[in-house]
Amino acid sequence: MKIQELADKMGLTIHTIRYYEKEGLLDDRHVRRESNNYRNYSDEAVERLKLIKKFQSIGCSLAELKEVLRDHDANANTNQQIIDWIRGKKKEIEGKKEEYDQMLVTLNWMLEYRTLLIDDPQKAQEMLKAWHAGSSD
Amino acid sequence: MKIQELADKMGLTIHTIRYYEKEGLLDDRHVRRESNNYRNYSDEAVERLKLIKKFQSIGCSLAELKEVLRDHDANANTNQQIIDWIRGKKKEIEGKKEEYDQMLVTLNWMLEYRTLLIDDPQKAQEMLKAWHAGSSD
DNA sequence: GCTTGCCCTAGAGTTCACTTCATAGTTTAT
DNA sequence: ATAAACTATGAAGTGAACTCTAGGGCAAGC
Numbered sequence: 229m230k231i232q233e234l235a236d237k238m239g240l241t242i243h244t245i246r247y248y249e250k251e252g253l254l255d256d257r258h259v260r261r262e263s264n265n266y267r268n269y270s271d272e273a274v275e276r277l278k279l280i281k282k283f284q285s286i287g288c289s290l291a292e293l294k295e296v297l298r299d300h301d302a303n304a305n306t307n308q309q310i311i312d313w314i315r316g317k318k319k320e321i322e323g324k325k326e327e328y329d330q331m332l333v334t335l336n337w338m339l340e341y342r343t344l345l346i347d348d349p350q351k352a353q354e355m356l357k358a359w360h361a362g363s364s365d
Numbered sequence: 366m367k368i369q370e371l372a373d374k375m376g377l378t379i380h381t382i383r384y385y386e387k388e389g390l391l392d393d394r395h396v397r398r399e400s401n402n403y404r405n406y407s408d409e410a411v412e413r414l415k416l417i418k419k420f421q422s423i424g425c426s427l428a429e430l431k432e433v434l435r436d437h438d439a440n441a442n443t444n445q446q447i448i449d450w451i452r453g454k455k456k457e458i459e460g461k462k463e464e465y466d467q468m469l470v471t472l473n474w475m476l477e478y479r480t481l482l483i484d485d486p487q488k489a490q491e492m493l494k495a496w497h498a499g500s501s502d
Numbered sequence: 503g504c505t506t507g508c509c510c511t512a513g514a515g516t517t518c519a520c521t522t523c524a525t526a527g528t529t530t531a532t
Numbered sequence: 533a534t535a536a537a538c539t540a541t542g543a544a545g546t547g548a549a550c551t552c553t554a555g556g557g558c559a560a561g562c
Contacts, residue, residue, distance in 0.1 A: 230510070243551055251549095264558060266509055273449050275532090286468045286475075290549065307482055314476045318469060325465045333440045335455050338423075342448045369538075371519060379539090380521060388519095403539055427519065503562100510557070521546075528539065 229269040237279045245277075251290055253280060253297060287321055366406040376412045382414070390417060390429055390434060424458055 231242045234332035235246075238245075248254055258273035279300075283293050299305050305313075337359070375382075383404075385391055395410035411454045416437075420430050438440050442450070474496070481489040 230509080241551080244549085247550060248512095264509080266558085282471075286471050287465075307479055309451055311476065311479045314472055314479065318472050318476070321465050321468050321472065325462055325469075328424075328462045328465070330457065331458050332462075334419075334423050335451055335458065339448065339451045339455070342444055342451065367539080378521080381519085383540090384520060401539080403528080505558100506561085508557105508559070509553090515552070516550085517548095519546100521533085521544100523544075524542095526540075528537100528560085530535100530537075532533100 229271075229273070231267050231269070234269045234273060234277075237274060238281075240277065248277075248280065248290075252294060253290070286317060287324075289318075366408075366410070367403050368406070371406045371410060371414075374411060375418075377414065385414075385417065385427075390427070399467060423454060425454075 229237075231245060234240075235242045235245055245254075249259060249267075254273065254276060257270065258276050258290060259267050259269050262268050279297070280293060283296055284290075288296065341352055341355055366374075368382055371377075372382055382391075385402075385437045386396060391410065391413060394407065395413050396404050396406050399405050416434070417430060420433055421427075425433065478489055478492055481492060
């Protein structure tokens with residue numbers, strides 16, 4: 229399979245695929261060269277890219293992916309280690325979600341304030357005061 | 366107030382403050398030059414930086430902030446427009462949160478699978494089969 | 503045999519929000 | 533008077549994950 233074909237199949241650009249190769253995410257199980265120096269991809273390449281996408285979809289950076297794939301290739305981890313890794317990832321994602329929750333708290337406050345400013349400017353004023361009193365900022 | 370003093374007060378570096386100025390987030394209500402060309406910051410600068418931080422904390426990029434501040438300075442928006450903007454921001458953040466939720470769905474699946482693999486490899490196998498059957502991938 | 507459309511490489515460019523660097527002028531303390 | 537500590541500038545560097553460019557080599561159709 230040539231690079232454009234693989235790119236179309238995977239919904240990636242040829243640049244991205246070559247980039248992944250340069251980053252060491254693909255090896256000669258996935259890509260070899262024809263006599264004309266064109267890259268030729270095996271079916272394993274498709275699986276590899278699916279795997280890469282899957283791990284990206286759970287918030288892995290390429291650097292992390294590199295490690296993950298290395299260990300995956302070497303069958304280096306016990307099931308328990310994998311479980312621990314997943315738990316760590318979950319914590320990470322949950323932390324990021326909490327940041328967004330905090331943003332939403334602020335946005336909701338703003339929204340309430342602005343809505344009140346239309347309906348009941350008096351109360352809005354109080355809200356602002358309460359915030360000045362209660363906020364640590 | 367000189368730059369280091371302001372930086373300390375706001376928990377920023379002097380580089381960041383100069384960077385904000387270069388980006389047009391501060392104007393001469395906030396900073397002027399002394400005869401020796403040193404920057405001299407007004408109290409308004411403190412308020413300005415607080416505002417910048419607040420908007421950053423709800424997920425605004427500096428580019429967006431630039432617009433927001435421009436409109437803020439010009440008093441260009443009605444309360445209703447501001448409400449709409451906040452609603453838009455909320456949607457944006459909620460969208461990102463959903464992405465993380467999707468990651469967590471995947472991670473939880475992985476975790477369940479790996480846990481089952483220890484306790485009941487038979488069932489784990491079935492789980493995998495069910496996934497292959499039901500997944501669109 | 504010429505055009506069109508693939509393929510190759512190395513390297514530069516992109517975005518964001520800083521951060522660091524090199525170089526130099528100013529102020530303060532000893 | 534001199535060193536330390538501040539200030540200034542413009543430019544380059546950072547990291548992540550691509551994305552694009554320039555300049556060239558192959559391949560398939562007419």
